[in-house]
Amino acid sequence: MSSLITKVRLKQISQHIEKGKRLDERGLQDYRPITLEEGVIEKAEGSARIYLGKTQVLVGVKVETGEPFPDTPNEGVQTVNAELVPLASPNFEPGPPDENSIELARIVDRGLRESHAIDTEKLCIEAGKKVFVVFVDVYVLNHDGNLIDASALAALAALMNTKISNYEVKDGELKIKQGYTQLPMKSRPITVTVGKINNQLIIDPQYEEEQVMDSRISIAVNEKGNICAVQKGCSGYFTPQQILEASKLAQAKAAELRKKLNW
Amino acid sequence: MNDKHDKLIDKKGIRLDGRKADELRPLKLQVGVLPNADGSAYIEHGKNKILAAAFGPREMHPKHLALADRMVLRCRYHMAPFSVQERKSPAPSRREVELSKVIRESLEPALFLELYPRTGVDVFIEVLQADGGTRCASITAAALAIADAGVPMRDLVVACAAGKVDDTVVLDLHDAEDKLGAADVPVAYMPALDAITLLQMDGILTPDEFQRAVDMAMGGCKKIYEMQKEALKTKYMVVKDVEESEVEE
Amino acid sequence: MPTYFEKKQLVTPGELLAEGDYLPGENTYVEENKIYAQRIGLVDVDNKKVNMVALRAFYVPKVGDIVIGTVTEVGFNGWTVSIQSPYNALLRASAALNRSFKPQNDELSAVLTSGDLIVAKVASYDRLHDPQLTGGEPGLGKITRGQILHVVPTKIPRIIGRKGSMISMIKQETNCQIVLGLNGIILVTGKTPEDEELAITAIRKIEQESHTSGLTDRITQLLKDNKESMEEPVNE
Numbered sequence: 045m046s047s048l049i050t051k052v053r054l055k056q057i058s059q060h061i062e063k064g065k066r067l068d069e070r071g072l073q074d075y076r077p078i079t080l081e082e083g084v085i086e087k088a089e090g091s092a093r094i095y096l097g098k099t100q101v102l103v104g105v106k107v108e109t110g111e112p113f114p115d116t117p118n119e120g121v122q123t124v125n126a127e128l129v130p131l132a133s134p135n136f137e138p139g140p141p142d143e144n145s146i147e148l149a150r151i152v153d154r155g156l157r158e159s160h161a162i163d164t165e166k167l168c169i170e171a172g173k174k175v176f177v178v179f180v181d182v183y184v185l186n187h188d189g190n191l192i193d194a195s196a197l198a199a200l201a202a203l204m205n206t207k208i209s210n211y212e213v214k215d216g217e218l219k220i221k222q223g224y225t226q227l228p229m230k231s232r233p234i235t236v237t238v239g240k241i242n243n244q245l246i247i248d249p250q251y252e253e254e255q256v257m258d259s260r261i262s263i264a265v266n267e268k269g270n271i272c273a274v275q276k277g278c279s280g281y282f283t284p285q286q287i288l289e290a291s292k293l294a295q296a297k298a299a300e301l302r303k304k305l306n307w
Numbered sequence: 308m309n310d311k312h313d314k315l316i317d318k319k320g321i322r323l324d325g326r327k328a329d330e331l332r333p334l335k336l337q338v339g340v341l342p343n344a345d346g347s348a349y350i351e352h353g354k355n356k357i358l359a360a361a362f363g364p365r366e367m368h369p370k371h372l373a374l375a376d377r378m379v380l381r382c383r384y385h386m387a388p389f390s391v392q393e394r395k396s397p398a399p400s401r402r403e404v405e406l407s408k409v410i411r412e413s414l415e416p417a418l419f420l421e422l423y424p425r426t427g428v429d430v431f432i433e434v435l436q437a438d439g440g441t442r443c444a445s446i447t448a449a450a451l452a453i454a455d456a457g458v459p460m461r462d463l464v465v466a467c468a469a470g471k472v473d474d475t476v477v478l479d480l481h482d483a484e485d486k487l488g489a490a491d492v493p494v495a496y497m498p499a500l501d502a503i504t505l506l507q508m509d510g511i512l513t514p515d516e517f518q519r520a521v522d523m524a525m526g527g528c529k530k531i532y533e534m535q536k537e538a539l540k541t542k543y544m545v546v547k548d549v550e551e552s553e554v555e556e
Numbered sequence: 557m558p559t560y561f562e563k564k565q566l567v568t569p570g571e572l573l574a575e576g577d578y579l580p581g582e583n584t585y586v587e588e589n590k591i592y593a594q595r596i597g598l599v600d601v602d603n604k605k606v607n608m609v610a611l612r613a614f615y616v617p618k619v620g621d622i623v624i625g626t627v628t629e630v631g632f633n634g635w636t637v638s639i640q641s642p643y644n645a646l647l648r649a650s651a652a653l654n655r656s657f658k659p660q661n662d663e664l665s666a667v668l669t670s671g672d673l674i675v676a677k678v679a680s681y682d683r684l685h686d687p688q689l690t691g692g693e694p695g696l697g698k699i700t701r702g703q704i705l706h707v708v709p710t711k712i713p714r715i716i717g718r719k720g721s722m723i724s725m726i727k728q729e730t731n732c733q734i735v736l737g738l739n740g741i742i743l744v745t746g747k748t749p750e751d752e753e754l755a756i757t758a759i760r761k762i763e764q765e766s767h768t769s770g771l772t773d774r775i776t777q778l779l780k781d782n783k784e785s786m787e788e789p790v791n792e
Contacts, residue, residue: 364642366642366643366644375684417569419585422683424684425684426643454568454569454612455596456612457596458614459585459594460569460570461594462569462592463570497570499571500587535568536568536571539596540566540596543566543612
């Protein structure tokens with residue numbers, strides 16, 4: 045992965061962080077500029093494209109009908125998939141999802157699922173038989189780090205502009221009617237990833253910084269400030285004190301983003 | 308998650324399996340159970356039954372996966388088809404791929420990866436029976452297998468979960484608590500270095516509950532750590548025994 | 557500036573061994589002025605140096621080591637040799653033939669082929685390059701007969717004994733030739749299978765009781781007892 049970056053550069057990044065500086069002059073705990081475009085794919089029920097610095101992620105939501113899980117017969121189904129498409133980085137190769145894309149999808153999935161972002165109980169068409177299945181497909185278009193936060197934000201934005209066709213059930217058959225209804229939502233989780241480089245905690249690592257990152261922790265926070273999903277990653281560790289700091293930092297940053305995005 | 312289920316903790320604070328909130332399930336650890344592996348361990352943690360085997364350090368196959376400046380750790384977490392109520396397909400699921408990754412990342416901080424560049428250590432984990440908390444039990448067993456293979460380590464890695472069940476923060480969730488409880492926080496820890504190497508969470512917790520869960524899980528880890536050291540020593544105790552009989556002679 | 561262990565205490569990876577004014581010996585590491593164990597083993601302190609004898613470790617090549625290995629592959633100009641180490645070794649044709657190697661005349665697989673066992677010496681090694689072996693010296697080369705046994709490499713020094721005392725005694729008492737590969741592989745060649753068996757029994761005993769005192773006496777006794785029982789006429 046890191047083969048494209050020279051050792052000198054890696055050292056430089058690490059020294060920068062030690063001095064409290066970033067490659068792009070922002071502070072250790074600042075996000076890069078965020079731009080969200082919503083409804084960019086007309087054929088999808090919902091979609092959003094995020095620009096987080098140079099990182100670009102597109103999320104499309106498709107809603108279809110399907111069977112509920114046996115243990116939740118009255119609830120719709122949420123499915124998240126992530127593709128690290130080859131055009132996003134010279135290091136991505138075509139092929140079945142690898143552990144990085146699977147982990148990304150599962151982190152986004154858990155953030156939404158555990159906070160009950162989608163009101164799945166309102167997606168039941170016929171209990172035990174037919175429900176709406178919400179497919180959230182995360183498409184990474186340009187990888188410049190922090191895919192987790194970018195994907196989670198884009199996924200939520202896409203779900204928030206997802207519309208389902210109105211319908212009625214006649215003799216067990218689904219009949220599409222005129223007009224659309226907003227996908228029922230219950231919560232708006234924001235995932236904040238905190239990276240650790242040289243024992244400094246940083247926010248929103250870019251690609252080159254990720255190559256020297258010891259470890260990261262992604263924390264999903266709901267609008268009440270409660271924590272609803274956590275995932276530590278990379279080959280390093282955190283001290284218990286750093287975990288505490290990271291969780292406080294994540295809450296503060298989530299609140300800040302919430303305000304900025306008006307969520 | 309919801310209140311469709313019966314209470315998981317009774318009025319006296321006792322859980323379905325008779326434990327108190329901060330009590331671990333019974334554990335059994337054994338080292339050196341698979342003769343063909345360079346190192347191996349078996350764990351019974353509650354009803355979880357898990358085998359871990361370590362091979363290496365050895366040449367990487369395929370060779371292009373080797374790294375010029377460090378050793379590569381590979382982990383495969385796999386559930387046997389018969390390990391759960393409904394047969395699990397033996398093909399690796401997305402959950403298993405993710406768990407393999409986080410388990411690997413929980414073990415890597417314990418290894419001196421730079422010592423043996425171009426080589427690989429393979430850790431294979433087979434869950435023979437699952438009962439909630441398999442990733443934690445797997446990590447505890449895998450660390451023992453690696454130590455048993457003679458691979459130098461900073462510390463043993465030990466793992467345990469805490470979570471929230473019926474509004475109470477509890478230690479070491481079993482299957483029903485995991486499925487019906489409000490949150491699950493698995494933690495892997497290196498006690499000697501006070502380093503957390505795995506931390507995940509699902510469910511909803513207030514920041515304060517989250518902190519208490521992490522602390523409680525670390526407490527559980529410390530207890531299991533003692534058993535882990537004992538298990539490792541037991542395999543190598545033969546030497547000690549001979550030494551002691553020597554004194555008696 | 558304390559130490560945290562008793563002499564020859566069994567410790568596990570991560571156990572704190574000493575703090576402050578001590579030096580880290582084998583199988584230990586330092587973090588923030590504290591010395592910890594890296595492996596399962598027995599710990600001791602010698603002149604402020606904290607040493608650990610690992611009870612489980614693998615072989616890491618050292619230049620000059622005699623090793624025993626298995627040829628796994630015949631290449632263009634040499635052989636790949638497995639020496640039970642993280643790294644496979646390379647035996648160049650010129651280093652085995654002890655003369656220059658001519659691809660047009662020399663058929664490598666006629667000299668050594670996969671599955672062959674060899675005694676060789678480590679000629680060069682660092683962590684960035686696989687170890688290279690040499691076979692062109694007296695006592696080195698292909699093994700054609702004898703018994704092979706595997707031990708944990710860390711036990712080899714004990715089998716050698718102080719200034720080679722232990723191994724010379726076994727050789728003398730059993731009339732066997734014994735080659736100790738420092739990679740934990742041992743070749744025993746005797747005149748009779750009984751001689752070889754006795755030598756192996758002695759080596760196994762040393763391996764099992766390697767960290768106990770009075771071992772030399774017990775091995776002497778074992779060899780003597782066995783010899784006597786073998787020499788006694790069998791009455792039926």
